[in-house]
Amino acid sequence: MKESALLSQTTEYALRAMSCLAYMPDELVSTAQLAEVTHVPMNYLAKVLQLLAKSELITGRRGVGGGYRLNRSASEISLMDVINAIDPIDRIKSCPLKLENHSGKLCPLHARLDAAAKALIDTFDGISLADMFAEDPSIRPLCSAEMTTKVNLTFGQSD
């Protein structure tokens, strides 16, 4: 079959947009700008941003000069927060076969699958948007130069 990504395409888009917003806190960034930098189809990104806004991770402001901005600081938003806003990773709470006769316990197979899901969730819980700026400063989230130059051009910020 086809390769399957760990996260859905929509979630990937959301993470890109959030990374971008984290890069310039307190600035209002329009959907069009985000779409260009993140290379996401604009009309679709608009939908994704609406979801993020509904989850109260970001706030949208209409009108001229409008756009989106983070609701909390980048260090207080984990990757898992973003993932949860779009496609939560589901834990296996009860036997998927709907068999009753093992009191609450998962079978070895599903116990291990659930453990893997938990590990993933814990990993993403432990990474904040801010963490992604804390390394080699020559490489920015969403691929350094592209983003850095585009953004600087657009907003006239000096580095």
Place this chain on the structure above:
Amino acid sequence: MKESALLSQTTEYALRAMSCLAYMPDELVSTAQLAEVTHVPMNYLAKVLQLLAKSELITGRRGVGGGYRLNRSASEISLMDVINAIDPIDRIKSCPLKLENHSGKLCPLHARLDAAAKALIDTFDGISLADMFAEDPSIRPLCSAEMTTKVNLTFGQSD
């Protein structure tokens, strides 16, 4: 949006079927029997088994008394082998935005997503089908009693 499982439905089905086959090596188990025990729609399971057969994890035998059996011993088949036969977990090899200007390196975001994918793969690589029988013997893969009794009834094996 909707909850999204770590593995696709099809992969889940494949893991169930493989667990079942691992439980009775050297027996030929028909699609109908597997479907009943694993609670998977029979016609669809038939497709999944064909995929597993094409990947040479199992071999099908036609005709009266036919069915499927493992090609290797359960201890030599990892969960990842099964997953790879259906929907491989894809690593992020290059920038999904298709930006060229960072020589081979992933940006912090995708580097972390890829690390998570690698960790998952390593986890599933380290678990064999046989491992799932090595614990509390009262709980079998695919939910103990159900499978145990059904199987014993069907094949008349004593415990």
Place this chain on the structure above:
DNA sequence: ATGAATCAAGATATCTGTGTCTGATGATTA
């Protein structure tokens, strides 16, 4: 106030994963 910019919301289109069905091929039994 008027017009332009921008988000909000809903309808619609497309593609892929999931699931069903039918006929063909091969194996067993009698």
Place this chain on the structure above:
DNA sequence: TAATCATCAGACACAGATATCTTGATTCAT
């Protein structure tokens, strides 16, 4: 050989994720 069982192979149907488009509502600048 004939009949039956079960996999094999392909076509078809459906639903949900992805993507597009249109219209309305809000904000800003003039």
